[in-house]
Amino acid sequence: MTHESEVTRHLGKIIDGLRAKDLDALRELYAPDVVSFDVEPPLQHVGVDAKLKNWAKVFAIFDEVDYELRDLAVTVSAGLAVGHGFGRVSGTLPGGKPVEGMWVRATFVLRETDDGWVIVHDQASVPFDIATGKGVTDLEP
Known part of the structure; x- marks a missing residue:
């Protein structure tokens, strides 16, 4: 298995963890000191x-969560x-209403450790309209 395929597989575990709503599984994917530039403040x-x-x-x-990662x-x-590509969180709200979510630009930086790869930085962003300042x-x- 190449390093690239190991990293791709590691990032795929985010999808599994989100779909299972499993915070413990997600914790294992990140470095303890991960820095995340997420779409939510701060x-x-x-x-x-x-x-x-x-x-x-x-x-x-x-109620149900889905996550897609495209063009990685x-x-x-x-x-x-x-790693860079496009990610989208979607799912079903309480009461059954589906939400398609929005596509974001996703960037990941990983470090190889004795235990495998860990995410040390990630960023999710949306472009903005310069004229309005809105995403x-x-x-x-």
């Missing part, structure tokens, strides 16, 4: 507990990996 979330707090919010909103490209060199959330890959 500008950064530092540490795995802060990252998991964001995922816990998702779990509280949705991974580059590995010297024990570090960078553009209806784009699709």
